[in-house]
Amino acid sequence: MADVTMATRALGNGLTVTAIGLGCMGLSEYYGSPVDEEDGIATIRGALDLGVTFLDTADSYGPFANERLVGKAIAGRRDEVVLATKFGVVRGEDGSRRGFAGSAAYVRQACEASLRRLGVEVIDLYYNHRRDKSVPIEETVGAMAELVQAGKVRHLGLSEMSADTIRRAHRVWPISAVQSEYSLFARDIEDDVLPAMKELGIGLVAYSPLGRGMLTGALAREGKPGRDVRATPAFPRFQGEAFDANAALATKVVDFARAKGCTPAQVALAWVLAKDPTFTAIPGTTRLDRVRENAGALAVRLTDAEVAGLEAAIPRGAVAGDRYADMSIVNA
Numbered sequence: 138m139a140d141v142t143m144a145t146r147a148l149g150n151g152l153t154v155t156a157i158g159l160g161c162m163g164l165s166e167y168y169g170s171p172v173d174e175e176d177g178i179a180t181i182r183g184a185l186d187l188g189v190t191f192l193d194t195a196d197s198y199g200p201f202a203n204e205r206l207v208g209k210a211i212a213g214r215r216d217e218v219v220l221a222t223k224f225g226v227v228r229g230e231d232g233s234r235r236g237f238a239g240s241a242a243y244v245r246q247a248c249e250a251s252l253r254r255l256g257v258e259v260i261d262l263y264y265n266h267r268r269d270k271s272v273p274i275e276e277t278v279g280a281m282a283e284l285v286q287a288g289k290v291r292h293l294g295l296s297e298m299s300a301d302t303i304r305r306a307h308r309v310w311p312i313s314a315v316q317s318e319y320s321l322f323a324r325d326i327e328d329d330v331l332p333a334m335k336e337l338g339i340g341l342v343a344y345s346p347l348g349r350g351m352l353t354g355a356l357a358r359e360g361k362p363g364r365d366v367r368a369t370p371a372f373p374r375f376q377g378e379a380f381d382a383n384a385a386l387a388t389k390v391v392d393f394a395r396a397k398g399c400t401p402a403q404v405a406l407a408w409v410l411a412k413d414p415t416f417t418a419i420p421g422t423t424r425l426d427r428v429r430e431n432a433g434a435l436a437v438r439l440t441d442a443e444v445a446g447l448e449a450a451i452p453r454g455a456v457a458g459d460r461y462a463d464m465s466i467v468n469a
Contacts, residue, residue: 144156144157144435146340146410146414146416147414147415148313148340148341149311149312149313149314149337149338149339149340150311150312150313150338151292152219152261152291152292152313152340153219154190154219154262154342155188155189155219155417156410156417156435157189157406157410157418157419157420157432157434157435158189158190158191158192158193158219158221158417158418159181159184159189159191159192159419159420159422159428160193160344160420160421161181161192161193161194161203161207162193162194162195162203163421163423164181164206165199165202165203165206166198166199166203166364167198167364167365168350168365168366168367168423169364169365170364171199171202172423174206174209176423177206177210177423178209178210180422180423180424180428181206181210183428184425184428185217185218187432188432189428189431189432191417191419192207192211192218192219192221193221193222193342193344193419194207194220194221194223194255195222195223195224195226195264195266196222196223196224196226196247196251197223197228197266200228200229201228201230201254204222204254204255205254205255207222207255208254208255208257209256211255211257212256220255220257220260220262221261221262221264221342222251222255222260222264223263223264223265223266223296224238224243224244224248224251224263224265224266225238225247225264225265225268225269226266226267237266237267237270238269238272239268239269239274239277240272240276240277240280241276241277241279241280241283244277244280244281245283248260248263248284248289252289258288258289260289260290261291262291262294262313262314263281263290263292263293263294264293264294264296264314264316265277265278265281265294265295265298266296267296267297267466267469268302268469270469274298274302274305274306274309275305275308275309278293278306278309279309281293281310282309285310292314293306293310293312293313294313294315294316295314295315296317297316297318297466297467298315298468299329299330299468299469300329300332302469303315303330303333303334303337304333304337307337307339312337312339313339314339314340314342315330315334315339315340315341315342316341316342316343316344316419317330317341317342317343317344317467317468318345318460318467319341319343319344319409320343320345320346320347320348320352320405320408320409321348321352321390321405321408321447321451322348322351322352322374322383322386322451322460323345323348323456325453325460325468326468330468331413335413340415340417341413341415341417342417343409343417343418343419344419344421345421346406346418346419347420348374348405349367349372349374351374351375351383352387352390352401352402352405353400353402353405354384354387354388354390354391354401356375356384358380358381358384370462371461371463372460372461372462373457373458373460373461373462374456374457374458374459374460376458378457379457379458382457383456383457383458386451386456387401389447389450390405390447390451393446393450397437397443399434399436400430400433402420402427402431403430403431403433403434404434404439405434406420407437407438407439408439408444408447410434410435411444412444
């Protein structure tokens with residue numbers, strides 16, 4: 138397992154990460170109650186022990202609590218980690234949502250706050266989480282570039298932005314990675330975003346590569362925790378008849394995995410990694426056994442025919458509902 142989990146991917150601008158990372162968001166929020174701090178630290182440290190050293194967080198997760206948790210977990214092990222965090226989704230200490238921000242002053246303020254919470258001197262990959270449309274992307278990325286020049290950030294990233302925005306940002310400073318939702322259930326970035334990234338030499342960090350759990354075949358229509366955002370109208374694919382239709386599609390991945398001798402999650406992750414050598418995935422989980430299972434996807438080899446077969450079994454147009462109720466906040 139150690140040899141498998143240490144497999145790496147080169148994204149862009151000299152940034153190398155483990156092919157499977159760990160999305161830390163769910164340890165603090167969104168998919169139910171936050172985990173106990175001790176358990177969260179144990180999960181992150183266990184991931185590092187397995188060789189899963191690409192950790193993804195954001196100042197908005199918690200809010201703020203997730204960065205603090207990650208900072209405690211990596212204390213004494215900083216040199217093992219490629220640490221990614223994000224700014225731009227503005228929240229209050231009470232959890233209130235206050236829109237997006239991307240001014241130069243805000244970028245500097247957000248970075249200093251993240252460095253303090255994480256307990257580090259430099260962030261390996263710093264993303265603009267969502268675009269503030271009231272601010273030119275050139276201003277936002279220009280301020281991010283100053284952070285690189287000051288030695289506070291090593292690489293720049295964007296999250297859920299359009300091909301045009303990515304090109305404009307890249308002209309200001311080389312973008313190393315774009316993070317977007319990407320899975321057998323979420324392939325809209327294939328039209329314009331991925332070709333632009335390929336042209337510019339930018340790697341993909343795929344979040345929700347398991348279709349927010351749907352592709353595992355283990356989600357039930359009822360019974361999601363009250364604090365699970367998938368139970369809200371913000372995520373149409375998990376509501377009513379759309380859930381039923383998508384769960385039926387997911388059984389095709391379950392059947393494929395059974396025949397392949399692996400788990401559905403491993404198939405879904407192997408599909409992402411098979412699409413391009415500059416793609417990496419950051420599945421989120423609160424459990425170390427799931428981290429171990431996800432890392433095992435690196436041992437699953439899909440042939441071109443198997444990749445095509447999965448895509449034929451789950452055509453893009455067959456997935457019911459948009460991935461967000463408000464799609465204006467992504468690919469902006």
